[in-house]
Amino acid sequence: MFRPLALLALALFAAMANAQFGFFDQMFGGNGGGGGQQNNGPQNVPSDSAWYRGSVEKMYCDKYLCPDTLACVHFPHHCPCPFPAIEDKMELAEGHRLCASRGGFKDGETARKIELARKGML
Known part of the structure; x- marks a missing residue:
């Protein structure tokens, strides 16, 4: 059986590992972090005319x-x-x-x- 102190230590180490690797994910673009900045606002449109050409072709x-x-x-x-x-x-x-x-x-x-x-x- 596990002891309460051992469970607490295990949970603490898991939280620290998640915080550490979550930081690196955001820092290096993991999980869509984009270089450490999270931008939940509108994004610039890509410089690709595929949407326009597709719209014209459907007209x-x-x-x-x-x-x-x-x-x-x-x-x-x-x-x-x-x-x-x-x-x-x-x-x-x-x-x-x-x-x-x-x-x-x-x-x-x-x-x-x-x-x-x-x-x-x-």
Whole structure:
């Protein structure tokens, strides 16, 4: 039979070993510790375009599929801006469109500045 003191010593040694090796697991990337830092928050997305390519391949569009929003439209210049709440859309010559940040300007100011730049006046 085991003695209570022996059981206590065994439990103490087991706890110390777990603490020691748990530390090394975290330090060297075991258990997803990541070099000693545990990050339970959001992670950066990997620099791999597989998700995007997979999404595009699953889309059905018999017209034009906008590359930045994956919207299906009749013509490329009909593509919406990815962030319409903070971007102004301008349709340029030859069916192109441009999305530009409003940058705190009043409504229509971004389009006016782009037009002035196109004319070489800005």
